Amino acid sequence: MRRHVKIGSAIAAAVMTTTTAACGGAVSAKAGGDSYTVGIVRFASSDPASESILDAYVDYAEKKGWSVSSVDSQGAPDKAISGIGNYVQKKVDLIVIAIFPSDTLAAGVRQAKGAGIPVVSVGGGTTEGVQVSLDFGRSNAKETGKLLTDDLGNEGDVLLLGYKSGLPCVGREQEVEDRLKATSIHVTRKEVPIPGQVEAGSEFTRAWLTTHPAGKGKLAIWGCFGDPARGAISALQAAGRKDVLVYGHDGTPAAIEAVRRGDLRATSYFDPTAEGARLGALTPEFVTEGTNAKPRDLAPTMYLVTPENVTEFLKVFPKALG
């Protein structure tokens, strides 16, 4: 037993020695000139919108020879804050965070601001310390919301599949709710969990269909992002129903294919490669402006993809099918 204690102590001492040997030797890793060190805190690998933009950003940065690190917070704000803390230790030039409302990462964002590191959000909005946000929330739902009300006219029933913990979804939902308020359309809202969003979309749809049989008026399902809409389509196919229109967002390859097959009435699409490259091109500006830059939202260019225009759309964006 005493020998074990000695061995344990030796290991602990080795660990402590290794740790403390370099203590105080931290040197700024800040790159000079046109080379930057960027830390990315991803929301979750299951969020295609932010992931595709960040992947495009990484491609841009790597072509420029910048050093980019990524961590996946797996949807956990605590992990996201930890990720920001780690990048502060690394003394990166810029931190890019995704989806989490910037307010909810306060402890991490304040740490970054204290260290003079600017933070840019993809979809999380601006707050003190997060001066720039790429907003694909409310703006993303303008066209789908308009099409929905145009398709239904002034009456019908809508199953709305929302997600209140993600800022882009909150914005999209506000946009469509504002439009629906002006009509007599009846809305049934369901909160979709993440993970499990596809299955939840499917289950909610199956339940809703039982109370909304075919031939009882105009019916539609609106998903605040692509996965719940995908779940809804699978439930409709299983039930053999073709009388319900489905609307989605984010223009994932699966969604574009569904539009092409006629299963999805519409999805809104933005070019992730262009948006990622846009963030990349603005990176020198973000770094130069630092933490005291004027807050601003960047709005991506949105495209409404429908069965009527999908062929033309794919000629312009052939990579949209993956």
Next chain:
Amino acid sequence: MTAVTDTGHTPLAPAARTTRAWRVIGRYGSLGMLGILVAIVAALAPTTFATSDNVINILNQSALSAVIAMGLTFALVTGEFDLSIGNIAGLSGVLACKLIVDAGASIPAAFAVAVGVGAAIGLLNGFIVTVLNVNALVATLGVGTMAVGVNYAVADGRPVGLKDPDDFLAISLGRFLGIPYPVWIMIVLAAVLWLLLNRTVLGQSMQAVGGNPVAARLSGIRVERVRVVGFMICGTLAGLTGVLLATRTAGASVSAGDSYLLSAFAAAFFGSAVLRDGQFHIVGTLVGVITVAVGFNAIALIGMETYWQYLFQGLLLIIGVGVGTVARRKTAGA
């Protein structure tokens, strides 16, 4: 006489050495993994990893996971599972913030109520498991799902943000002797919980119940009561984690605590292979949490691809626990 003694010992000596070596690997292998990990990362990122600031940063990141995982350790020590901890953390955070925002409650009052709710849910878990004899996996899964329902009812699924969060944030951002408060909370709690588990009659009873409930009952221990206390400690610390998380995010959301479930179990199981032969204990759990945090920190500092994060977490658990299991098997017949 001399000749007999010699022939008797000579063939046994290598086997004894092997057994001893496996015993050492079994007990210190996981700790050795942490040491090797630290050494490798220190070599790869010498200017950023092995700094006092980063050591504090890692401990700060470990703090909340450690609090909830140490609570889970009590349920595991008594031979039970608790799958509701992430949901309790989410609910307590939302409750604390709602009380402050809607009812104008003070921070201490909101904390007390939210942590109390965690303890009450732990009591409910214990009641269902011991009185109704429902399997702990089923009972805590059901109670956790109900907690999610209550959470949605309270917050309508929306994140609850504080209008003026500075005092709230100060609990996470404040420092004493240069060390953030959450780290102090982790250290103090670890010391208290270690004493409770190892130096009190209750703690010894918990270990006895987890080891052999029949023998524990025959020796006069009130097995059901001990299990209920284990669940209550687990629920209380999950509640505390939830409110501490809210002080970090300046608000709360329904799913904010979900990720703690798997990480707490991973840390506790990894920790069961630290220093002891497959027994859950506080120091082991703490080592497990810190090892995961070191890995997460290393991935960011070295700039590794994101997939390493998942590979690391999975491999860590399998190697850490696997080596301990193999070592125990090798030494079992010795």
